[in-house]
Structure formats: C-alpha cells, structure tokens
Amino acid sequence: MSATSALRRVAPRLPWPIALALTMAALLLIAALAAPWIAPFDPDRTQLLRRLRPPAGFEGAHPAHWFGTDQLGRDLVSRALHGLRTSLGIALIGSVIGCLIGTGIGLLAGYLRGRVETALMVIVDAQIALPYLLLVLLGLAVFGTSTWVVIALVSLAGWENYARLARGQVLSLRERPFVEASLALGAGPGWVLRQHIMPHLAAPLVVQFTLGLPAVLLLESSLSFLGIGVQPPAATLGRMIGEGRHQMLTAPWVVVVPTLVILALTLCVQAIGDWLRDRADPRA
C-alpha cells in the first residue's frame, strides 16, 4: 500500500477506491511490460512430470510454481504474465488505432458537414449494423490469424463510438460563441479545429477510451477463447481460459488464474474510466 499512500500524497482528494484502482492498474501494466524478465519460467515450456499441479498451499503443490501448472505442465505465473502482456498489448494498440481513426472521421464529418458527413456516417451506421463476429471471422479467414490482424480487428470494434462522439462534440462546439468570435478574428478551419475544438475533445475521448478498453480486453479474450484469436502456443488470457475449461472440475485453478487477472484489470480500468467521466462531465 505504499504506492497508494504515495499517490494520495500527490493527489490528496483522490477517493481511496480510485487510488487503489490506479495502483493496481499501474502494477499490472508494469507486470505486463516486464513479463519476459520477471516470469520465473518460459511460458511455453512443458514439463510433463509437473502437470496440473495446484497453486501453492494446496495438496500436491510444487514449490517452484506458485499458481500451479496447466495440463501440459506449463507454469501459470509465467503464462499469466505473458498472457497479460499479449492481451493488454493487443487491446491497447487496437484501441489507440480505433480511437485515432474514429476521431479523425468524426472530426471530418462534424466539420465538413454536407455530403462528406452523410457518406462518413453511413459507413459508421453500417459498422454498427454489421454483426461484428461475422466481420472477425471473415477478416481472419481472408488475412490469417497473425497478431496484427487481430489488432486490426479489435480496432474495428470500437472506432464507430469515437466517430460518433467526436462528431457530436464538433457539432455542438462549432456553434459555441467563442468559435464565432475566432472566425470573426480571421481564423480558418484549421485554427478553429486545432485551438478550440480538439482541446475540448480530449477529455471525453480519454473517458471513452478508458470505458471502452475493458470491453476490448474482454473481446480479445473472447476471440482467443473461441480459438480464433492469436494462435497457440502464444499465451493470452482468453486462450488460457479456453484451454483450461476441460479441466474446470478437476483443476479449476487453470481457469481461475487468468480469470482473476482479467477481472482485476477490467475492474481497475472501468473504475478509473467511471471516475474520469464523473470528473469530466458530472451530468453524464
């Protein structure tokens, strides 16, 4: 808790659940970044003599494997760390790409209006109407299942939210009197967008990003669980659950460990997102 108290000293009015969530999220992020160095074992190394060992403290536990091992004798601490790294990486990169594309399209639609706006919003509506899973299966069938294809597909899952958010913000901001005053001073569209509209967009976008990230994390996990995400032997949190579900009754820890990591991560990010939203706009 020393990190939490340090945080509280920096921002004394931080509510304790948020301080806790921020600390946890930071620790998880550090763990994901440092996974190759802090993982005690190679995550893909199978040890058939140490299969399905329970976590430390249970009968039959192996002292080297704190969280136990899976059906191939792979160390669950190492797999969870690497799985977190892969899942979080895909979710973060996918979200950033989706956010940039969506915001760009929303800005263009909101500022140019007219036919450009109509055309762009038709694409957004089409994306919303399209069954996402179908799109994913199609994408994977056509392009294969490399990590970058998964990232691209994950980014497709959220961009329309950013586009609609950005467009709505631009439409309301451009009618504000300070924009009219800026135009009267001689500002062009570039100045208005950069100086007046984009700075106001930052807060709602950050909120949308943090609120959207848990959904993207779960989505990546769902794809891996279904076996259509990043391919084996690479560890992702969803793949670990998918592989462990056959031993759920006899060796529940194989599923419980990655589930707890997903739960901790999404809970923290969601709590931070809710808090940011309340700070940015108490009416939402």
Place this chain on the structure above:
Amino acid sequence: MTPLLQAVGLTRRFGAGLLARRGGVTAVADVNLTLMEGEAVGIVGESGSGKSTLGRLLLGLIPPSAGEVRYRGRPLGAALAADRRGVRRALQIVQQDPTAALDPRWDVARLVREGLDIHGLGTPSERAARVAGLLADVGLDAGFAARRAHELSGGQKQRVAIARALALAPEFLFADEPVSALDVSVRAQVLGLLNRLRAARGIGLLMVSHDIAAVAACCERILVMQRGRIVEDAPRATLLRTPLHPHTRALLAAVPPPPVALLATG
C-alpha cells in the same frame, strides 16, 4: 466620411430546408442600410426581429439568402476572397453572453492575443506588450492576464471580449446585446467603456439591443427593426422626441420608468 458598410436588398431566410416548415422564417427582409466610417448606430427591436442576424450578415459570418453586403463599395464576398485577412481584421464582434464567448480553457492573455496569433502579428514580446496595453485600456490590471474566464465577473469577461475585438485595430465593431447578460449595476460602466474606446479610435459601431436606453447611451443614430424590416431610421434626438412609427412608440412606451417615478404615482 465614406460609406464603410452597405446592405443592399439584404435578405436572410432560415429553415427553408427539406424538413422545415414550408417557407421557413425570414429573419432579415430586404434591408437597405448605409453605415459611415466611425459612425455609431444602434438597432432596437423585440427579440426575433432580426437584429443580430443583420449584424452577422454585415460581418460576413453568415451568407445572405438574397441581396448583398458591400464593404467600402465592394461586394463583401469579393473583398473577403481578395483579402480575407485584411477584411476580417477590419470587422469585429462583441457577443451577448461573455461567458460563452470566451474559450473556458484559455487564460485572459491568450484570449486577448488570439487575433494577433491568428494573423501572426509582431514578436511574442510585442504581442505581450500589446495585450498588457489592451487590458489597461479596458480597465483590467495586469494581474488578470493569467486568469481563466470562470474566475472573472460578467463585466470583467465582457471587458476581455472587448479587448480581444480591439486587438486587431478594427474599423467596425458589431456589438450584439453587449450588456444584456450583465448585472444592471455594471451595464453603464461597460457601455461607457465601449463608447469611449470606439470614439477615441474612430471605430464604427453597430450596437444591437432590445433596450433603447442602452442604445441611446452610445449611438447618435438609431434604427428600429420589426419582423426583419427596418421600420424607422432617425438621429437619436429625433427618434426619442418624435417617434413616427407605431412600433417605435410601442418600444418607447415599454421602457420601465425609474423607481422614483413609481413612488410618485403610487
């Protein structure tokens, strides 16, 4: 004196689109008007009479549906196309609600400096000096430069908006209900300031208000608008003493009497 801005058959309709009620609303209907350099003109009328729309048309902030605006004898559209920056600098606006008119994320110095930044005028230190001078002109001391709009009172915000409009040394100022959003106690100060600054610099003024007293305090010529049309155009003294149009008489009759008069009649 030469004509600065002219309106010729100026018309603006709103909401004539596909989904709107047939015909829409005609906010400004066939207005002909000549504003001289350095002249202070007021427009009074009820809300919805098209006063603000007329001002925005004259500044080229919205396009007319018919007719045209001429800036120094040239069509405003052509003048903007030929020298957008020069014409934009010449025509400035002070809006009704000073809170909405100032970007809440910016500090006062940046707000006042915006025009200089847009046009790239002067070095950073020259701009800072100019901002300090403008703040002094509108009666704000240098300590305000680092404040945000929400830390200011309504009157102080409107002073910042006036400083911003004056930063580019304009030839013409459109003041759209400049004191309507302010406390009664500071209205006279802001009107006095506006009048003093524009007279000293020879800036033409078009002040729109529903309050005849506010307009009469600043403008030697007063126009009365009703449903998009100018129904009376007269020097201040003439209009106040011998109003001709029934709508002008109605507006004058609607001015509330000073509180002391209420005592006398009660």
